[in-house]
Amino acid sequence: MQVLYDVLLPGPWWHPLTYSGNGKDFPEKGCRVRVPIGRTERTGIVTDAREVKGEVCDKQQFSCRSILYAVDEAPAVTEEILQTLFLAGKHFLCGPGELLKSAFPSPFFDGKEAPNAPRMSPEETRTYSVTFIRDAKDSDRFRSYLEILGKDDHGGFVIFPERNRAALFWENLPDKLKERAILWPAGNGKRAWESWIRVLKGQRNIVIGSMGCLFAPLTCIRNVIVEDEGNPVYYSRRYPYIHARSVLTYRARYWKAKLVLGGAMPSSRSFLFRKEKCTARTGGRLIFADKSEAREFEVRGVRRPLPVTDAVLTRTQEAAAGHGVVMWLLDRIGYASGIWCRECESILTCPKCGTATRWETRESTAVCPFCGNRGKLPEECPNCGGAFMEGIKPGIEASVDLAANLLGNKALVHEWHKAVTKEKSSRNKMLKKLEVSGGIVTGTRKALELCDDIPVALVCWLDIDTELLKPSYDVKYRAFRMIWESLWRGMEPENRKVILQTKKTGTAWQKKLGKGWHEFWESELAERKELDLPPWKFLVEINTKSRIKNEMLSILESEGFECLDPDPKSGLFWVRTEKTETLRKAVEPFFSVSRSKEGFPRMRVCID
CATH class of the missing domain: 3.40.1440.60 (PriA, 3(prime) DNA-binding domain)
Known part of the structure; x- marks a missing residue:
């Protein structure tokens, strides 16, 4: 046998x-x-x-x-x-x-010894359920999460898009819950293995974390809480491309648990599932500033000036005078985005992948935003030998000197974005200085995480129009939720004002900021339905070798799939489908063991 x-x-x-x-x-x-x-x-x-x-x-x-x-x-x-x-x-x-x-x-x-997995099944008397918690203020939602966890002695998940937020929630747990909970560590090494063992042995039955804890070996799960469930961060950045909310939904269904989808703003899919009216109102805290009337500040070595309106300058001075914290946000890392030659007008690209580089003031570096390659900023144009290399658009680093001049003290100006070294000690030092003296934090949207640690009086978006230029079907949603987060995230949001610098004041999506996210979603979903975009249909990105791409396109089109091929020379194309299962059956032959030497396509499923 x-x-x-x-x-x-x-x-x-x-x-x-x-x-x-x-x-x-x-x-x-x-x-x-x-x-x-x-x-x-x-x-x-x-x-x-x-x-x-x-x-x-x-x-x-x-x-x-x-x-x-x-x-x-x-x-x-x-x-x-x-x-x-x-x-x-x-x-x-x-x-x-x-x-x-x-x-x-x-x-x-690696074959390390592991405890035996418990042999448990879901209780037949239980039923799977979905609950939505959409309070605008974080403190109100978190209070609801604690009440849910406190009512049950069995296992549960609480997942956040950022580990810092998970750690803050864990620190504020009542002692009785903290005895049962574990804060899932970052990374996938020794500490994660130790946490895995503790959970598998049943020593901890509440897992709090971010993307890394999705498969923590909890059993008898009763509650699965997904905070900020519409955050695009829940799409994994590296392959394999999955969505955290979906994975935890599978786990909740198996155990017949309560799935709690929380957040100040719902995703398209959850809003479609449960339509509600947004009760939160900005109450005059949102200010639109016309960028066409802005003062244009010259930035040394950069082609275009940095426009800043009087509304930003005046209100920044007022807030700083009262030792308040102000944020100047611009989603362009570096001193300048793009580097070009004034003589031949060629753009400096990455020698490895060909992407346009950005200029960082630290060590006068040219950095590729795609592959991360770093090199010294050339003194001469690699194309024509010209000596006039300059930046194209000012980045967030270019605003530091202006902020320092405005306050008359560079010590009151801080930077916070992903290019800044992220030691915990430097973050804590910055927060202590801000707490005592106030000041300006210049950064990208990442700086909004500081709202969890300290009250922020004013948030100024220096170029909100840039967000709408990104090539993505959900670009309006990303811009809307970014502003909504600026209004409601963290400590004392009701005392915070938000200024949007824009060339187009009064656009439809901007007006809906004052009316609530239900108004936004009603019109946005109507547009997406006409275009067969998520959540009405799945949009699948497929990236492969050009030869395999042509073979896949031929098969998919013959089977009636709608394929979008924006660049026939690249290996990238898109497919719209009502069910991923039908697409899976069509492309499955490309993933057999026999094709290992040819390489396998990579697919990303957009669900929201």
Whole structure:
């Protein structure tokens, strides 16, 4: 008697690989096994086992390599997590094997000893439910989350788009809840493995974290809370491209748990599911400043000036005089976005990937915003040898000197964006200075996270129009939620004013800021329905080699899929579909083991 095992391995294949065993050391479903693959060995997870007669393999003329040995005597992975891996891999068109790399701490696949996974099933008497908490103020929503967690002694998740927010929520837990809770660490190494063990043993049954905790081995889950559920951050930035809310929805459904979708503004999908009127109003806290009337401040070495309106200048001085905290925000990192030659008008591009670079004042560096390559800013044009290289548009660093001159003290001006070194000590020092003396924080939208730590009197968006120029179908939503977050996030939002510098005051989406997000979504969803965009249909981005792209396009178009090919020379194209399952069946042949040498396409499913 021979036993065939389906083994799920970290890799690009959409299905487990089959291995044989003698059945003596019978590894169960959920056990780790060591198997050969190619010329190497890997650790995988058994997902199925079946007995076959010895001659079956001979008649079907295929051979199976044998499992080398079983790592576990009993399952180390629960049935529910295996099911979630397959569901997420299926829906997001990446395969469960790709998810293994991020779902488990790295020591798991190094063969480290793990506790036995509990064999538990959901209670038959329970039913899955969805609750929406859409209070504008963070403090009101968080209070509701604590009430939900406090009513149940069983397991639960609370997930945030940013780990800093998760840590703040954990720090403010009542002692009784904190005894049961764990703040999931960043990264995928030793600390994550230690947390994994504690949760698997049942020592902690409330997991608080961000994207890294989606597959924490909780059992008997009763509550799954997704804070700021419409935040685009929940789309994973690296492959495999999944959505955190969807993964936790699968887990909540399995355990018949209560799924709580929270946030100051709902996503398109949840608003479509449960339409409600927004009760929050800006109450005169939102100010539009016409950029055509702005003063234009010259920036040394940059082609275009930095426009700043009198509304920003005057209100900044007033707030700073009262030791208030002011934010000047511009979503352009660096001293200037774009570097060009005044003589031949060529733009300086990255030598590695060809993307236009930005200028950072630190060490006069040219930085690629796409691949991260850094190089010294050239004194001469690489194209014509000209000596007149300059920036194109001022970035956020260019506003620092202007802010310092306005306040008459550079010590009162701080920077906070992803290019700033993020040591916790430097952040704490900055917050202490702001608490005592106030001042200006110049930065990108990332600076809004400081609202969680200190009251902010004024937020000034220096160029809101830039947000609407980004090539994305949901660009209006991203701009709207960014301003909505500026109005309501963090401490004492009711005392905060927000100024938007724009060339187009009074546009439709701007007017809806004063009326509430339900007004925005009603019109936005109507537009998207006409264009068959999410959430009405899934929009799938496919990126592959040009030759494979042409082959895929031919098959998909012949099967009736609507394909969008904006650049025939690139390997990128888009597909609209009502169900990802139908698209999956059409492209599945491109993910077979036999095509490993050709490489596999990468797909991103847009759901909101």
